[in-house]
Amino acid sequence: MIEVQNLTKYYKDFCAVDNISMMIRKGEILGLLGPNGAGKTTTLRMLTGYFKPSSGSIKINDLQMPKDAIQIKSLIGYLPESAPLYHNMLVYDYLDYVARIKGINDKETRYDRFLQLSDLCGLSAIMDKPIANLSKGLKQRVGLAHAMMTDPKILILDEPTSGLDPNQIVEIRDIIKTIGKEKTIIFSTHILSEAEATCDRITIINKGKVVADDTTAHLKQNAAQTSLIKLSLKGALKDDAISLLKGIHSNLDVKTVESGEDDTLSFEIGNSDTSTDNNRYNNSDAMDLRSDIYLKIKETDWIIVELKKESQALEKIFRKLTREEA
């Protein structure tokens, strides 16, 4: 179990990670999802002990950073965003070198480990190839084998699929899923579908803060339940319509999406609740206000052309939680 509490990191006076708390259970695959610059790498580097937090605590099982940093580091395999490989070496020689510096001195033990890793990461056909000649996807697999060399209990992967083509992404994803059957994995990504396809749990961060944290299944379920009401009207003035709609409920967020030439106004009506708790999207179901809207509009001489409720996809929720002004 990994427990992170109120983790904060300042670079001089810039707060890159702001009071993050999260819990990762044994055997879970956690996706740390966020746009560029959200603070993912900084968070992962604090978890690996590479960066010292400005404040907050990291506990892994009964061990505490920084007191037990050496023991914690021995539990973790880390794949940084750009895997630091020696490009002039053959894959086998490189892995042999990594194994030696990790203290696997016995030749037979090293050989057995290479066989396991080669199998797991799909390296058998490239063991005798120079790393420089490998595609980015294959280099990433060698990086994964490096991170897995000592069979760590926890694997931390920083954007492992970044820059890969769709086939390579699927291959790395499959390897991560296989490894995830036995290990706890935390990996960062800025691609929602990536986290959705691989992770048991997703923590979304934006500007250094956690903006959502839940199981992937719950996030999807909540997104499906979160709805917008689409309304199109004829014969109304825009400002009058907005003020009437906002009068229905104090939390309503009314956006004009179209103002057609044929006198039709279209609106998207959601919930403007901007509370900053981790699951604020949970509150944003635009309730089913269709009858209230209908009854209010009935008091006017406007014509309802369309009034329907639409579920939002997880993608929309992610964009909402991580857009610039969020």
Ligand SMILES: Nc1ncnc2c1ncn2[C@@H]1O[C@H](COP(=O)(O)OP(=O)(O)OP(=O)(O)O)[C@@H](O)[C@H]1O
């Ligand atoms: N060494 C540093 N000194 C100063 N600022 C930094 C440093 N490293 C990162 N930052 C800033 O901290 C913020 C978070 O960066 P970080 O690399 O952790 O984000 P990220 O989510 O991993 O982004 P990316 O996906 O682009 O790698 C960014 O605004 C970045 O510019």
